[in-house]
Structure formats: structure tokens, C-alpha cells
Amino acid sequence: MSSIFLIGLLIVATITDVTRHKIYNWTTYPGMLLAMIVHVCERGWPALQDSVAGLLVCGSIMLLCFVLFNVGGGDVKLLAMMGAFLGVQRGIEALLWTFVLGSLVGMAILIWQAGALNILIGTARHLKLVVRSRSWIPLTEKERQPLERWLFLAPSGLAAACLVQGRPLIDSWIN
Secondary structure (H helix, E strand, O other): OHHHHHHHHHHHHHHHHHHHHHOHHHHHHHHHHHHHHHHHHOOOOOHHHHHHHHHHHHHHHHHHHHHHHHOOHHHHHHHHHHHHHHHHHHHHHHHHHHHHHHHHHHHHHHHHOOOOHHHHHHHHHHHHHHHHHHOOOOOHHHHHHHHHHOOHHHHHHHHHHHHHHHHHHHHHHHO
């Protein structure tokens, strides 16, 4: 039952993230509470501990990303909610998959919009300057502009949750 709630909330977050560039509190906060209630109802009080721990661990990792890497606040709450539904171990696994999938989509969008050849030429040009000066040279504003794109973590989180939730089912089919 918790999987259905999680996937439903992630679908809502994906729609709002893609259409409005926002993940709303009305999706994440009730989702966190719902995760804890469902865990207690399904598996009793010990499951609540894993749910709270998943929320705190995934939320803390994302809070660190918020402070250090300019990740959005909605993304922090979304991944904390996923941790509440999935628990610590599967929550961290989903968090890592979210970043891997988000990075792949971000690179694909960058390559699509800027062109692979232009990226390779620009990278080679910059590395040549770095080698000549024997120190790191920061990118210019013009060089940084293509890198400043929206990264939609909600769709990646949805895919990651499906991967993490579906793995035991796939493993049972294989064995």
C-alpha cells in the first residue's frame, strides 16, 4: 500500500516540477506524515523507526546538498518524503538513483541544446588554457550559461522509486 501512495505523490510532484518548476509543500509534508502512518498500520511501531530514520537521513543528505550545491528546497523535502516511505537503506539507494538519473537527463538536455561538438570544442579550448596557465581558470559567464539549466529531480525520483520498489519483484521473477 505504501508503494501506491509513494508513486502517486511522486507523480503529482513530477507534474508540478515539470510544469511549474516547483515541488509543493502540500505534496511533501502530508506525504511524510502519510508514510509514517502507513508504516505503523502495515508493520507496527518498529516500522515507524525505519520511516523516521529514512526521513532524517535522506533529508539531512539533501539539506547538505541544498547548502553546498544549490539544490532546491522542494527537492530536499521530496527526497526526505521518499526516505520516509522507503526507510534508510532503500531511501539512500533511491536518492543515489535520483541523482544518477537526474544527471543523465541533465547531460542529455545539455547535449541536445548546445550540441556535442560545441561542448567538446569548448572543453578542449578551456583545458588548453588551464594547461598553459598551469592553474585552474574559472569559466566565463558565457561559458557557464549552458550549465545553468533546471534539473528536474521529481521525475528522476519517480523513476528511482520505481527501480527500488520494483527490484524485489524482478529478483523474485529471476529466481
